[in-house]
Amino acid sequence: MSRIESRPTDxxxxxxxxxxxxxxxxxxxxxxxxxxxxxxxxxxxxxxxxFPLLFEASDRLDHDVRRMTxxxxxxxxxxxxxxxxxxxxxxxxxxxxxxFQLDFPRLIMRAKAIRARENGIKLREKMLxxxxxxxKIGSITxxxxxxxxxxxxxxxxxxxxxxxxxxxxxxxxxxxTFDKWLARNPxxxxxxxxxxxxxxxxxxxxxxxxxxxxxxxxxxxxxxxCEVACTSQNCCGMPALDxxxxxxxxxxxxxxxxxxxxxxxxxFKIAAINPTCSLTMRREYPHLLTGDDVxxxxxAIVDTHELLWSLKTDNKFNRDFRTTxxxxxYHIPCHxxxxxxxxxxxxxxxxxxxxxxxxxxACTAHDxxxxxxxxxxxxxxxxxxxxxxxLRDAEPNIMATDCPLAAVQIEQATGTRPLHPIEVLExxxxxxxFADKVPPPQK
Numbered sequence: 001m002s003r004i005e006s007r008p009t010d011x012x013x014x015x016x017x018x019x020x021x022x023x024x025x026x027x028x029x030x031x032x033x034x035x036x037x038x039x040x041x042x043x044x045x046x047x048x049x050x051f052p053l054l055f056e057a058s059d060r061l062d063h064d065v066r067r068m069t070x071x072x073x074x075x076x077x078x079x080x081x082x083x084x085x086x087x088x089x090x091x092x093x094x095x096x097x098x099x100f101q102l103d104f105p106r107l108i109m110r111a112k113a114i115r116a117r118e119n120g121i122k123l124r125e126k127m128l129x130x131x132x133x134x135x136k137i138g139s140i141t142x143x144x145x146x147x148x149x150x151x152x153x154x155x156x157x158x159x160x161x162x163x164x165x166x167x168x169x170x171x172x173x174x175x176x177t178f179d180k181w182l183a184r185n186p187x188x189x190x191x192x193x194x195x196x197x198x199x200x201x202x203x204x205x206x207x208x209x210x211x212x213x214x215x216x217x218x219x220x221x222x223x224x225x226c227e228v229a230c231t232s233q234n235c236c237g238m239p240a241l242d243x244x245x246x247x248x249x250x251x252x253x254x255x256x257x258x259x260x261x262x263x264x265x266x267x268f269k270i271a272a273i274n275p276t277c278s279l280t281m282r283r284e285y286p287h288l289l290t291g292d293d294v295x296x297x298x299x300a301i302v303d304t305h306e307l308l309w310s311l312k313t314d315n316k317f318n319r320d321f322r323t324t325x326x327x328x329x330y331h332i333p334c335h336x337x338x339x340x341x342x343x344x345x346x347x348x349x350x351x352x353x354x355x356x357x358x359x360x361x362a363c364t365a366h367d368x369x370x371x372x373x374x375x376x377x378x379x380x381x382x383x384x385x386x387x388x389x390x391l392r393d394a395e396p397n398i399m400a401t402d403c404p405l406a407a408v409q410i411e412q413a414t415g416t417r418p419l420h421p422i423e424v425l426e427x428x429x430x431x432x433x434f435a436d437k438v439p440p441p442q443k
Contacts, residue, residue: 116244125243
């Protein structure tokens with residue numbers, strides 16, 4: 001039975017720009033309130049290890065979460081990897097206008113931010129929170145950097161010094177970044193009457209590690225009559241938020257807004273390839289910075305397939321597919337579900353003649369930098385097994401996911417590297433994209 005008032009305390013804040021967000025006493029009030037609501041509801045018992053730990057402690061303490069030790073509460077916070085599936089499932093959220101105003105992921109983010117402000121940010125969190133810096137360094141000599149990431153001795157040193165698990169598969173640095181590819185391959189000339197005006201936001205991961213989805217996005221958008229642009233940009237800031245580094249996340253957000261808002265004011269949408277980036281720029285930027293320009297920018301963010309689906313709705317989507325992938329096992333990223341925009345990449349792949357989709361709705365438990373850490377890697381593989389087994393059991397021709405980090409986790413577990421759905425579309429447009437030709441139309 002609940003022992004705590006369920007309505008918000010005077011410590012409620014999910015907005016980093018509010019002074020009370022940083023008040024530790026207010027945070028503790030909200031932790032007790034939210035933990036109490038969650039232990040009385042238990043809808044999220046199977047989403048991540050945070051909730052089973054919370055419920056076990058609650059049962060042991062006669063359902064009084066206030067009796068949990070600081071260490072027990074901290075462990076619940078540490079085990080949250082930020083997938084946001086609990087926010088999707090929760091019936092008590094601000095999104096639904098419920099009086100409880102419960103947002104578990106933002107509460108956890110707040111706790112990490114206050115802890116980081118009080119105790120400082122560890123070297124590992126600083127390093128993982130700045131993927132652009134890592135990417136720039138690794139891209140100077142990608143072969144040497146990749147050797148270090150595969151060498152057992154180097155990985156042991158990395159684990160000892162930085163706390164990155166020695167067995168965690170790390171993405172290889174690309175021989176040519178997306179930015180360098182763009183420099184060699186000028187963007188298509190804009191059509192006279194474009195179907196849409198789009199700035200591609202490739203993400204730091206695509207730029208430095210896997211340019212394929214970025215190249216495919218440029219080609220698919222152009223094939224669908226869009227005016228395509230790529231402007232100065234940097235990491236969305238979510239890796240910094242994962243480590244509690246709100247100030248650096250703010251700087252990342254400010255730079256992106258200043259760089260791309262002029263394009264927004266010319267009628268461009270910002271199409272993100274990674275759902276985490278679109279979620280962050282859409283949902284988190286207004287909680288990091290104030291101003292109408294922030295809201296204006298966030299309102300212009302779209303998922304790439306969301307934009308393409310709008311063309312399909314207006315009968316402007318190019319259906320000139322030449323080859324077919326056959327059966328696709330498609331993994332739904334958690335941060336795509338959290339945006340409540342539907343599964344448009346899946347729906348677009350279904351349009352390819354001869355394609356069938358087996359949808360796998362389960363978290364891979366990579367979630368930003370969480371699975372890379374020594375203390376969480378093995379747990380991440382355990383909690384991701386539902387997704388891994390679902391993809392294996394589908395026995396597909398190819399696997400696909402919108403999330404590049406989920407793709408790394410899936411490859412580690414299954415031995416198969418999934419394609420991004422935009423790559424599936426781009427290949428299907430080509431005569432040599434897949435082995436099987438598009439079946440002729442039935443008479």
